[in-house]
Amino acid sequence: MPIRPEHRWLYPIDWPEISRIVRFTRAGGRCEHCRRPHGRHVAQLGTDGIWWDTTIAAWCDGRGRQLRQQPAFVALERIRITRKPVYLATAHLNHDPTFSGPRWRNLAALCQRCHMIHDGPEHRRRRWWNAFRRRALGDLFSGRYS
Template sequence: MPIRPEHRWLYPIDWPEISRIVRFTRAGGRCEHCQRPHGRRATLLLGTDGVWWDTEIHAWRDGRGRQLRRQPSYVPLEAIGMTRKPVYLATAHLNHDPTFSGPRWRNLAALCQRCHMIHDAAEHRRRRWWNAFRQRAIGDLFSGRYS
């Protein structure tokens, strides 16, 4: 994910290098939560909770990267549908604090778009609430109560 200009000063000056090391050296170019490979198109089953086809091991994986015990062949694929989506890794801060990377970068993880959004969902809800609260407070201060 690109860094917003107003947050750029929170990151260390060598952030691109740190991010590259976390994503490709430590994680091996795969999401650390679901094992999706970077730069490839993942085949996903629609209507399931992140089930995808891993072409390297020729098996279906669930949303957490574990190989499915029972293959979804018993479900007609035409009824569910499939789609192919590109996978891009980003380096995520596990505690949502970009100023602290921790010793040996334990606070950082290489996550695909899906896992990154799932990980950040609570933080996004908190920020959305805070922005709405702030807007209402400014409106009350300058233009009276909202109707």
């Protein structure tokens, strides 16, 4: 995932190399949460995270564990099977890009789905904070909103 120019100064100079090592050496080219492989199109059912792993020829859940039972065919008729490409990105687990921790324990290789699930609460917090800040500035300079 590209880094915004205004946030570039938060990351270390060798960030591309660190990211590559985390994604492909440590994680082996798979998401560290759901085990989806990087660079392949993965068949998945709806939005519940169930996907087809071609290496073991079985359906897996959102955490990368093999399902004990195949998905019901009734559900397969109603839910579209979509094929989506998987791309890994290096995520900061504590949402602080200035600190990578000892031996990069704060970093994880995550696919798009897992990255958005992980960052969801932080995105909601930032969205609230920005709205709060705008209202506070409006109250400060132009009086209370009606």
